[in-house]
Amino acid sequence: MRSKVLSWVISILALVSCSVLLALEAGDELTIKDQLQQGSLVKGSICPKCQLVYLGEYLNTTEDGTFVFGLSRDAPSVIYLTLIDPQNHETKYSFPVKARVYDTQRIQGVPQRTVTPSESELNRIKEDARIVRSAREHITERTDFMSGFIKPVNGRITGVYGSQRIYNGVPKSPHYGIDYASPEGSIVKAPASGLVTLAHDDLFYSGGTLIIDHGFGLSSSFLHLSSLLVSLGDVVKQGDSIAKVGSTGRSTGPHLDWRMNWRKVRIDPQLVLESLPAKP
Numbered sequence: 552m553r554s555k556v557l558s559w560v561i562s563i564l565a566l567v568s569c570s571v572l573l574a575l576e577a578g579d580e581l582t583i584k585d586q587l588q589q590g591s592l593v594k595g596s597i598c599p600k601c602q603l604v605y606l607g608e609y610l611n612t613t614e615d616g617t618f619v620f621g622l623s624r625d626a627p628s629v630i631y632l633t634l635i636d637p638q639n640h641e642t643k644y645s646f647p648v649k650a651r652v653y654d655t656q657r658i659q660g661v662p663q664r665t666v667t668p669s670e671s672e673l674n675r676i677k678e679d680a681r682i683v684r685s686a687r688e689h690i691t692e693r694t695d696f697m698s699g700f701i702k703p704v705n706g707r708i709t710g711v712y713g714s715q716r717i718y719n720g721v722p723k724s725p726h727y728g729i730d731y732a733s734p735e736g737s738i739v740k741a742p743a744s745g746l747v748t749l750a751h752d753d754l755f756y757s758g759g760t761l762i763i764d765h766g767f768g769l770s771s772s773f774l775h776l777s778s779l780l781v782s783l784g785d786v787v788k789q790g791d792s793i794a795k796v797g798s799t800g801r802s803t804g805p806h807l808d809w810r811m812n813w814r815k816v817r818i819d820p821q822l823v824l825e826s827l828p829a830k831p
């Protein structure tokens with residue numbers, strides 16, 4: 552008991568000293584207001600004409616110095632950012648990342664071929680992955696994400712980000728989206744404005760699939776759609792009707808699976824709704 556109390560005190564002290572350090576370090580040069588956690592989208596700002604490097608790559612910044620980047624489901628407990636000022640001086644910053652606990656979800660009744668695909672289906676899955684990768688490859692200077700995000704559909708949440716999935720008894724990769732249960736044919740709205748970079752009506756796992764680029768490497772994907780209302784290359788506005796809910800691909804009933812990426816990193820759309828809500 553005593554050691555437990557002691558470890559609590561130590562971790563509280565560590566937290567306090569961390570945030571003091573963070574406040575001291577992240578002065579005018581680099582500001583991040585929200586606490587970092589696994590799966591979150593981090594938004595912050597740097598001094599004008601400064602540059603920021605994360606994981607060896609420069610981040611896109613707006614003219615006033617706003618940047619975003621995503622933390623993966625299993626992001627480490629500390630991340631590092633390097634700020635380069637206009638005189639080319641480098642300063643390294645560290646930020647603690649809060650760990651999350653993910654649950655396990657068992658799903659019965661998905662088509663068995665989507666759990667144990669055949670040889671030819673495996674080839675199709677590879678090709679699908681290539682199509683999706685290339686849709687997200689190009690990082691644009693769009694800043695649609697700056698206006699914030701709205702929910703793309705109403706409905707009970709039946710699946711969350713990060714949970715370990717077991718389909719028909721077989722463990723598979725974690726789930727990365729929010730699932731909203733919604734009747735077949737319900738209208739899906741664009742959560743933020745953007746450019747349609749993928750409109751495919753039949754991918755193996757995700758069925759009817761749309762990807763919208765919101766700029767700076769941020770994109771939304773919409774899965775299991777019954778029909779698409781926009782085409783590749785279209786520019787959509789926040790709130791526009793973009794698709795209809797369906798149950799295509801690896802699915803057991805009509806629902807919308809909304810996912811978000813920052814570059815190749817899968818982030819949690821639910822956290823994005825909280826940290827970057829649309830301005831009223």
Ligand SMILES: [Zn+2]
Pocket residue numbers: 710726728729730807808
């Ligand atoms: Zn899903």
